[in-house]
Amino acid sequence: MAGSSDSRILVTGALGQIGTELVEALRRNNGNNSVIATDLRKIDGHPVINSGPFHIADVLDKAALEELVINNSINEIYHLAAILSATGEKNPELCERVNIGGLANVLEIAKKHNIRVFSPSSIAVFGPDCPSIAPQVTPLNPTTMYGRTKVAGEEMANYYHQIHGVDIRGIRYPGLISWKAPPGGGTTDYAVEIFHQAIEKKEYTCFVRPDTMLPMMYMDDAIRATLELMNVPSKCLGPARSGYNISGISFTAEELSNSISERIPDFVCNFVPDIRQQYADSWPNSIDDSDARKEWNWSPKYDLDQLVDEMLSNLY
Numbered sequence: 001m002a003g004s005s006d007s008r009i010l011v012t013g014a015l016g017q018i019g020t021e022l023v024e025a026l027r028r029n030n031g032n033n034s035v036i037a038t039d040l041r042k043i044d045g046h047p048v049i050n051s052g053p054f055h056i057a058d059v060l061d062k063a064a065l066e067e068l069v070i071n072n073s074i075n076e077i078y079h080l081a082a083i084l085s086a087t088g089e090k091n092p093e094l095c096e097r098v099n100i101g102g103l104a105n106v107l108e109i110a111k112k113h114n115i116r117v118f119s120p121s122s123i124a125v126f127g128p129d130c131p132s133i134a135p136q137v138t139p140l141n142p143t144t145m146y147g148r149t150k151v152a153g154e155e156m157a158n159y160y161h162q163i164h165g166v167d168i169r170g171i172r173y174p175g176l177i178s179w180k181a182p183p184g185g186g187t188t189d190y191a192v193e194i195f196h197q198a199i200e201k202k203e204y205t206c207f208v209r210p211d212t213m214l215p216m217m218y219m220d221d222a223i224r225a226t227l228e229l230m231n232v233p234s235k236c237l238g239p240a241r242s243g244y245n246i247s248g249i250s251f252t253a254e255e256l257s258n259s260i261s262e263r264i265p266d267f268v269c270n271f272v273p274d275i276r277q278q279y280a281d282s283w284p285n286s287i288d289d290s291d292a293r294k295e296w297n298w299s300p301k302y303d304l305d306q307l308v309d310e311m312l313s314n315l316y
């Protein structure tokens with residue numbers, strides 16, 4: 001049904017880093033008025049608010065969310081509202097409440113009103129016992145509250161799919177790099193901040209060590225993955241359906257900084273690790289995405305050079 005003229009879509013957390021670009025893509029494919037954007041906050045002049053319907057909605061307010069679903073004949077929800085890793089470790093109680101409580105509300109509404117759901121997971125589901133190339137199926141023992149909420153989210157999604165037949169799908173996004181909206185308090189934010197600071201100040205203090213290697217992805221690839229996954233017939237999807245591994249590019253913080261220096265020769269990057277180094281160290285270096293490649297033909301397009309070129313040309 002995704003991408004068809006029948007889609008009536010609601011997006012939660014729509015003003016965030018992913019929502020800003022996903023709403024744009026969904027509105028392009030389905031028409032502006034078929035995509036109802038919602039968020040806890042309002043940002044005047046935000047492109048999501050200017051380009052179509054927008055409502056303030058707290059995902060913890062189930063009744064209000066259900067009213068929006070009924071009033072707008074919604075049949076698809078992209079549930080992006082969440083508290084990310086670094087912010088979540090500062091306020092784990094809020095992280096647990098929003099990430100688990102918000103998803104529980106969405107799943108109950110989806111069950112009652114026969115709604116398809118996209119619910120993102122994260123590479124934060126993996127813990128220190130995960131191999132450095134993370135397999136699709138491996139023990140999930142994250143150290144952060146954020147990671148725990150994402151493991152719980154995948155399990156809740158599987159339950160609603162298996163027991164109640166809800167068509168729910170998810171991706172374990174790597175760190176996402178984009179220029180249209182700022183990142184929302186995750187551990188991989190350095191890979192976005194570095195571009196802004198390189199252009200504005202020719203200097204950046206990176207909060208992880210130079211040898212820190214994490215799975216990353218350019219936002220265009222992530223949006224395409226999301227739309228492609230939602231467009232595949234349900235019967236093609238296997239047991240990974242609520243949290244597919246997808247791989248983009250893995251690079252160290254130093255490789256990223258060097259790649260920027262090749263294009264901005266007087267750029268200087270200093271490395272002063274903070275608490276986020278611990279979260280980064282608990283995650284794998286790269287991702288085995290063979291299930292996504294096999295089941296819905298996933299393939300990334302952007303390598304490091306293309307990503308750096310895109311970021312710099314759009315931010316200058």
Ligand SMILES: NC(=O)c1ccc[n+]([C@@H]2O[C@H](COP(=O)([O-])OP(=O)(O)OC[C@H]3O[C@@H](n4cnc5c(N)ncnc54)[C@H](O)[C@@H]3O)[C@@H](O)[C@H]2O)c1
Binds near residue numbers: 081185
């Ligand atoms: N950006 C990444 O690199 C990344 C990586 C892996 C997974 N993810 C996942 O993708 C999803 C979206 O991430 P993002 O990067 O766009 O996050 P973000 O922090 O940029 O945006 C999240 C949005 O949710 C909203 N929100 C927070 N609490 C809310 C509530 N109670 N009710 C309604 N809205 C609320 C915020 O106002 C914000 O606009 C999340 O589930 C996140 O865990 C993101």
